[in-house]
Amino acid sequence: MNVFLDFFRQKVPKSGGETPFYYQQSVKLNDWMLAIYFIVSCFALSAAMGKFCWPPAVFLAVLLLKYYFSPKLSVRLNLLLCALLISAWCSWYVLTFGWDLGGQHLLIVLIVLVFFCLYEPPLTKLSYFLLILAMRLMLFNYSNTHAPRVPVQGLYAFLLQAVNSASMFLILAGCCIVYSSNLQETERLLLLHNEQLQVQAETDPLTKLVNRRGLIDIMSRFVRKNPEALYCVAIADIDFFKNVNDTYGHNCGDYTLQKLSSLFLEFSQGQYSVGRWGGEEFCFFFPDVNIDDASLIMNDLMLVVRKMELEYEGHPFRITLTVGIEENDYRSPLKELIESADRKLYHGKQNGRDQIVF
Numbered sequence: 001m002n003v004f005l006d007f008f009r010q011k012v013p014k015s016g017g018e019t020p021f022y023y024q025q026s027v028k029l030n031d032w033m034l035a036i037y038f039i040v041s042c043f044a045l046s047a048a049m050g051k052f053c054w055p056p057a058v059f060l061a062v063l064l065l066k067y068y069f070s071p072k073l074s075v076r077l078n079l080l081l082c083a084l085l086i087s088a089w090c091s092w093y094v095l096t097f098g099w100d101l102g103g104q105h106l107l108i109v110l111i112v113l114v115f116f117c118l119y120e121p122p123l124t125k126l127s128y129f130l131l132i133l134a135m136r137l138m139l140f141n142y143s144n145t146h147a148p149r150v151p152v153q154g155l156y157a158f159l160l161q162a163v164n165s166a167s168m169f170l171i172l173a174g175c176c177i178v179y180s181s182n183l184q185e186t187e188r189l190l191l192l193h194n195e196q197l198q199v200q201a202e203t204d205p206l207t208k209l210v211n212r213r214g215l216i217d218i219m220s221r222f223v224r225k226n227p228e229a230l231y232c233v234a235i236a237d238i239d240f241f242k243n244v245n246d247t248y249g250h251n252c253g254d255y256t257l258q259k260l261s262s263l264f265l266e267f268s269q270g271q272y273s274v275g276r277w278g279g280e281e282f283c284f285f286f287p288d289v290n291i292d293d294a295s296l297i298m299n300d301l302m303l304v305v306r307k308m309e310l311e312y313e314g315h316p317f318r319i320t321l322t323v324g325i326e327e328n329d330y331r332s333p334l335k336e337l338i339e340s341a342d343r344k345l346y347h348g349k350q351n352g353r354d355q356i357v358f
Contacts, residue, residue, distance in 0.1 A: 023118060026178045027078060030113060030171055031067045034086075034106075035060060037167040044163050045097075048156035055096075059089050075119045083128065086110045087135060094139040098148035101157060102164035104139055107132050109171045116179060204276040206254055207261035212283070215275035216334075219285050223334055226287075232294035233334075234284040234325040235341045239353040241280040244317065252312040253280075256319065259310060267301050281345075283338070291327035295358045298323050302356070322348040325358035 042056035066081050073081070086106050093103025114120065114128040152160060202214025210218065222231065238244075238260070245253040257280065264274045264282065277283040286294045302321050310317050324344030326337045344357040 023075070023116060026113065026116065026175045027070070027082070028067075029174045029178060030082070030109065031063060031070070033167070033171045033174060035063055035067075037163070037171075038063065040163055040167075041160075044156075044160055048152045048160060049150060055092060059085065075117060079113060079117050079120065082113060083110055087132075091135070091139065094143055096149050097152055097160070099140060099143035101152060101160045102168075104136055105164050105168035106171075107136055109168060109175070112172065112175050116175075207257050207276050209261050209265070209282075210273070210275035212275065212277055215273060215277070215283055215285060218273050218275075219334055222285075222287050228330070230288055230290055230328055232286040232289050232291050232325055232327045233337050233341045234286070234294060234298055234323055235277060235338070235345045236282045236284065236298070236321045236323045237345055237349065238280040239320045239322055239349075241319075244319070248312055248315055248317070252315075255312050256310060259308070260305070260319070263304065263308065264301070267304065272297075291325055291358050294325050294327070295356055298325065298356055302354070306354075320354040322353045323356045324348060325356065327358075 038056045038060040042053060042060070045053035045056060062085060066078075066085065070078055086109065090104045090107055093101070097103060111129060111132055114125055114132075117125070120128075202210050202217065204211040219231075219233070222229070238256070241253065241256070244256055257276070260282075261276065264284075268274055272287065272289070273285040275283050284294075284298070286297070289297075302323065305319060305321050308318065310319065322345060324341045324347070326341035326344065328337060332340070348355050348357040
């Protein structure tokens with residue numbers, strides 16, 4: 001039921017906009033295959049009647065005329081002309097040769113073209129559908145009460161039924177190929193775009209590290225998949241970072257964060273996750289690592305940071321880190337473990353900085 005409600009709620013763009021490429025392809029394909037169908041029908045009907053059958057040639061001429069002016073016409077007018085052409089053909093075919101030869105099959109193709117037209121509102125599409133259904137029922141009723149004007153039997157009847165059925169199936173298959181290919185390509189591009197948006201949403205634009213949101217997602221997924229696993233969380237803060245900004249400017253602060261982030265990524269070698277937690281704080285997540293090993297890793301990292309020579313616009317300077325580490329105690333949720341690591345960091349800040357508290 002929701003599918004039908006969504007159909008009637010859909011918004012329709014203005015018809016002056018750009019016609020979707022997939023719809024252009026389907027209309028062109030439909031026109032070309034209809035042209036071939038009219039040509040084949042002309043020969044087949046002429047053979048069945050024993051004389052030249054001129055109406056298919058007239059329909060072909062009208063179709064070619066429509067195709068020539070099609071780029072200059074609106075999508076709605078193109079659809080209307082196509083509907084009139086197909087309806088007229090099906091009516092003439094059934095009235096002349098009867099129901100059994102399958103001339104009414106093209107009405108099904110028309111339904112597909114109608115429902116995939118972007119610029120027709122739902123009520124208009126429904127009106128088209130009801131009119132096509134009513135026409136089919138009237139033609140069926142007429143063929144039951146009136147004999148064909150030109151009866152066709154035997155091999156020619158089978159041939160014409162085959163032409164009509166094959167043409168309808170081929171046109172439908174062509175439209176389905178166009179629509180499905182476009183749908184798959186659209187879905188692929190949408191998935192790629194969503195992945196890009198996801199990366200952007202979880203990436204710190206300055207340091208290119210994952211941001212707090214992204215790192216929490218990484219840690220939460222690990223905890224959900226491995227509820228009994230050991231892990232550690234570390235929060236690191238740059239000591240006296242405000243002095244760097246005040247002395248050399250905020251651009252120097254950004255430079256410092258970028259250099260430090262590059263070092264963190266290189267040092268991690270993909271064995272653990274690191275992200276910018278906010279400001280000058282960074283968070284490290286060590287899966288399957290106890291607090292002793294995590295403290296050794298962070299101690300080695302702090303030594304590298306102490307030795308790192310930074311220089312901005314001719315001004316050399318150095319920085320240090322203070323770190324708080326917490327280990328999974330199998331009782332506390334992830335949020336509390338992170339808060340505990342942050343409290344240990346604060347304790348280290350209050351007691352001299354440039355140290356690890358665990």
